[in-house]
Amino acid sequence: MNIYCGNIAYTTTEDDLRDLFAQYGEVSAVRVITDRDTGRSKGFGFVEMVDDGQAKEAIEALDGKDFMGRDVRINEARPREPR
Secondary structure (H helix, E strand, C coil), X not given: CEEEEECCCCCCCHHHHHHHHHCCCCEEEEEEEECCCCCXXXXXXXXXXXXXXXXXXXXXXXXXXXXXXXXXXXXECCCCCCC
């Protein structure tokens, strides 16, 4: 399952997100979205988890919780809209 992670701190790294979600199950991929010109984080990212049940457990446990000083928004990612 692909999980959207919003309102994350701009200093959050992919390793930080991986460690956070690894408490709930196997993480297969992590991406923190960055600005292509500056390379700075845009304050959101995506985590992919192998098991949907574990992913749903992580979403329920982490949505709205404080992580690195920010109340993060965690939910199932919607498919990307064609441009």
